[in-house]
Amino acid sequence: MSHFADRVIAAIRARRTPLCVGLDPRHESLPESIRQRHPATTAGRAAAYEEFCHRVIDIVAPHVCVVKPQSAFFEACGPAGMVALQHVLRYAKWRGLLTILDAKRNDIASTAEAYAEAAFHVYDADALTVNPYLGRDSMEPFLKVGRRTRRGLFVLVRTSNPGGGQFQESEVAGRPLFNHVAAAVQSWSAEHPGTSGFGDVGAVVGATKPAELGQLRKEMPAAILLVPGYGAQGGTSADTAAAFDSQGLGAIVNSSRGIICSFKPNELNWEASVERATREAIEDLAKNTPAGRMKTSSQ
Amino acid sequence: MSHFADRVIAAIRARRTPLCVGLDPRHESLPESIRQRHPATTAGRAAAYEEFCHRVIDIVAPHVCVVKPQSAFFEACGPAGMVALQHVLRYAKWRGLLTILDAKRNDIASTAEAYAEAAFHVYDADALTVNPYLGRDSMEPFLKVGRRTRRGLFVLVRTSNPGGGQFQESEVAGRPLFNHVAAAVQSWSAEHPGTSGFGDVGAVVGATKPAELGQLRKEMPAAILLVPGYGAQGGTSADTAAAFDSQGLGAIVNSSRGIICSFKPNELNWEASVERATREAIEDLAKNTPAGRMKTSSQ
Numbered sequence: 001m002s003h004f005a006d007r008v009i010a011a012i013r014a015r016r017t018p019l020c021v022g023l024d025p026r027h028e029s030l031p032e033s034i035r036q037r038h039p040a041t042t043a044g045r046a047a048a049y050e051e052f053c054h055r056v057i058d059i060v061a062p063h064v065c066v067v068k069p070q071s072a073f074f075e076a077c078g079p080a081g082m083v084a085l086q087h088v089l090r091y092a093k094w095r096g097l098l099t100i101l102d103a104k105r106n107d108i109a110s111t112a113e114a115y116a117e118a119a120f121h122v123y124d125a126d127a128l129t130v131n132p133y134l135g136r137d138s139m140e141p142f143l144k145v146g147r148r149t150r151r152g153l154f155v156l157v158r159t160s161n162p163g164g165g166q167f168q169e170s171e172v173a174g175r176p177l178f179n180h181v182a183a184a185v186q187s188w189s190a191e192h193p194g195t196s197g198f199g200d201v202g203a204v205v206g207a208t209k210p211a212e213l214g215q216l217r218k219e220m221p222a223a224i225l226l227v228p229g230y231g232a233q234g235g236t237s238a239d240t241a242a243a244f245d246s247q248g249l250g251a252i253v254n255s256s257r258g259i260i261c262s263f264k265p266n267e268l269n270w271e272a273s274v275e276r277a278t279r280e281a282i283e284d285l286a287k288n289t290p291a292g293r294m295k296t297s298s299q
Numbered sequence: 300m301s302h303f304a305d306r307v308i309a310a311i312r313a314r315r316t317p318l319c320v321g322l323d324p325r326h327e328s329l330p331e332s333i334r335q336r337h338p339a340t341t342a343g344r345a346a347a348y349e350e351f352c353h354r355v356i357d358i359v360a361p362h363v364c365v366v367k368p369q370s371a372f373f374e375a376c377g378p379a380g381m382v383a384l385q386h387v388l389r390y391a392k393w394r395g396l397l398t399i400l401d402a403k404r405n406d407i408a409s410t411a412e413a414y415a416e417a418a419f420h421v422y423d424a425d426a427l428t429v430n431p432y433l434g435r436d437s438m439e440p441f442l443k444v445g446r447r448t449r450r451g452l453f454v455l456v457r458t459s460n461p462g463g464g465q466f467q468e469s470e471v472a473g474r475p476l477f478n479h480v481a482a483a484v485q486s487w488s489a490e491h492p493g494t495s496g497f498g499d500v501g502a503v504v505g506a507t508k509p510a511e512l513g514q515l516r517k518e519m520p521a522a523i524l525l526v527p528g529y530g531a532q533g534g535t536s537a538d539t540a541a542a543f544d545s546q547g548l549g550a551i552v553n554s555s556r557g558i559i560c561s562f563k564p565n566e567l568n569w570e571a572s573v574e575r576a577t578r579e580a581i582e583d584l585a586k587n588t589p590a591g592r593m594k595t596s597s598q
Binding site: 110118132177 | 341376377378379407414417430432461462467483
């Protein structure tokens with residue numbers, strides 16, 4: 001298996017889109033036809049999530065290169081939810097997709113190592129989101145386990161929620177805290193670059209403030225950006241443009257509800273709706289991504 | 300069920316010790332006799348963790364009032380590990396112990412709510428540790444679910460790891476960032492006080508810098524402090540003294556390896572060793588806790 005960043009860049013070039021489909025299964029948002037097939041227990045909910053995600057993966061696998069299951073929804077189904085999560089990650093891999101496990105883990109020493117073992121060995125995700133509040137030595141165990149098996153991390157740098165600024169925007173030495181976190185991510189990522197030039201430590205940066213996104217793109221040239229907030233959360237394709245480098249690379253743009261809930265409230269033929277939403281998001285993102293250059297670079 | 304903080308304070312008064320036993324089962328640290336009974340698979344490791352934690356709970360339940368299972372080690376055993384975690388939390392509760400699930404969760408909106416549902420409903424922990432980097436609105440879903448069922452949160456404020464200062468000590472408006480996080484914790488906790496005067500949002504503050512601990516105690520009068528770093532991590536009983544208020548209350552002091560690995564390398568009669576280490580830690584902490592006042596207050 002090659003370097004994580006090289007796998008991401010190759011996959012984006014092959015599919016010619018930076019779109020990532022977020023697998024955030026909420027029970028109340030599943031198609032009624034799937035909900036009805038499973039009992040109203042935590043195990044039944046887990047089975048419904050697994051069925052829904054498998055069907056979404058079937059639909060999106062020909063179009064995109066990466067999916068991002070949200071751990072919390074599976075965890076809320078108890079141990080059965082973790083079996084479902086394992087199956088979803090395995091199925092996505094089998095369908096040729098890269099997987100980012102969105103679990104925002106953080107701890108130190110052997111505890112952080114146990115989280116990394118869980119994500120990369122037991123659940124076999126290609127990448128994991130992590131929270132930086134505990135500092136450099138809290139990243140090392142994740143890097144140690146991840147680098148052994150060529151996985152990646154995405155560190156929360158700048159989140160798009162309304163209260164995200166409370167600590168992230170705190171002014172430290174004349175700049176917001178998130179710029180300092182970004183500097184740390186750049187240094188961690190540059191330690192271990194792939195042949196693409198990108199490292200195996202990426203950054204989560206929300207799409208809701210384009211100017212900031214462009215600035216952070218410049219400050220972290222080694223980091224692949226994972227950009228949430230596109231679609232249902234209010235970020236537009238134009239807002240995400242600043243996340244890309246001059247080759248149209250270096251970013252993954254996530255859409256969850258905009259795709260997996262696109263059929264609401266009309267549930268008949270929900271799968272066609274998910275496919276249409278996926279195609280539309282790809283086209284929408286292409287408008288503001290230098291896709292031609294992306295194509296050229298892969299030749 | 301009464302307010303989380305009132306349950307904690309009543310339990311500490313009943314047991315007359317603020318000691319919390321951390322359940323951090325590492326496979327290589329389990330008694331050989333337990334390791335040998337289970338196959339070397341993730342499911343076998345989960346069964347070994349469950350057996351070990353049940354036996355530790357039997358030993359410590361007559362002496363302490365709270366245990367803190369570390370989610371990461373159970374997660375590293377896959378879905379079977381989550382079954383074990385569920386059993387351990389249930390057994391601790393049945394033995395009359397309060398439980399703090401140490402999982403350092405963090406996210407926003409319905410995702411954070413799913414984590415809270417998992418911790419408080421599916422796994423039925425009395426409290427959960429959370430990471431504040433995402434700001435106020437990331438706490439609200441945890442508070443919403445927690446307050447409905449009278450659970451508690453412990454927010455990471457100041458961690459004791461060597462790199463903990465990288466972001467936590469960043470100077471913001473003339474003070475380290477962690478003081479600003481502490482101010483937020485104080486305001487969140489003071490929103491919903493119990494009859495004890497403490498709120499349902501506590502703070503994780505490492506024991507390794509006593510002066511800082513005392514300062515943070517003063518800055519967060521409404522918050523119960525959860526103090527790791529005592530024992531194997533280098534913090535002494537004297538170091539933890541500053542965590543308590545004038546009544547000898549308001550803090551929970553955690554020891555993990557100092558108790559659950561106390562038998563190493565002599566494994567014969569490991570249970571007696573765990574009990575002795577528990578009693579010794581209680582006596583050691585009593586030296587620097589105004590235990591007499593604690594006793595008086597409960598009468």
